[in-house]
Amino acid sequence: xxxxxxxxxxxxxxxxxxxxxxxxxxxxxxxxxxxxxxxxxxxxxxxxxxxxxxxxxxxxxxxxxxxxxxxxxxxxxxxxxxxxxxxxxxxxxxxxxxxxxxxxxxxxxxxxxxxxxxxxxxxxxxxxxxxxxxxxxxxxxxxxxxxxxxxxxxxxxxxxxxxxxxxxxxxxxxx
Numbered sequence: 001x002x003x004x005x006x007x008x009x010x011x012x013x014x015x016x017x018x019x020x021x022x023x024x025x026x027x028x029x030x031x032x033x034x035x036x037x038x039x040x041x042x043x044x045x046x047x048x049x050x051x052x053x054x055x056x057x058x059x060x061x062x063x064x065x066x067x068x069x070x071x072x073x074x075x076x077x078x079x080x081x082x083x084x085x086x087x088x089x090x091x092x093x094x095x096x097x098x099x100x101x102x103x104x105x106x107x108x109x110x111x112x113x114x115x116x117x118x119x120x121x122x123x124x125x126x127x128x129x130x131x132x133x134x135x136x137x138x139x140x141x142x143x144x145x146x147x148x149x150x151x152x153x154x155x156x157x158x159x160x161x162x163x164x165x166x167x168x169x170x171x172x173x174x175x
Contacts, residue, residue: 006147015139052091065150110149
C-alpha cells in the first residue's frame, strides 16, 4: 500500500489529490484546490507551501507527483508558475516524500490514452478510474491524474525491476 500526493501547481490556484495504491488498484482519498489570493507572489507561495504541508501531515503520503511547467502565455507567467511549482516541490521534499515529475502530455497519456486530451476528458477519466460519484474540479482532477500517472509508472517500474531480477538470477546465481 502506497499513498501518493498529486499536485497541479499554479500561481492563482493549486490542485491537489491524494490516492492510495494497493497493487494495481487506485483508491481515492481526497482532493481539492488551494485558492490563492491576489497580491504579492511571496505570500501566495507561502500559502502553497503551508497548505501542502498540512495535507501531507494529515494524509501521510510517501510519494508525490508534480506536473512540470509547460510554456505559459508569457515569460512572466512561466516564472510565476515555476515558483509555485518550486514551493510545492519544497513542501514535499521537506516532508521526505519521493518526488516524481511528469509533463502534462505524459499525465494525459497515462490517464486518457492520448497526450492531446482536453480538460473534460481528464476529469471524466479520473472520475471513472477512481470510481467517483461526481466529476472532480478541474485543477483537482489534474492533480489526481498526476497521482494516477505516477502510480501507473511506478507499477511499471516495479514490474520491470522484478522481471529483470528474475531473468538475471537462476538457481541463486547471476547469469
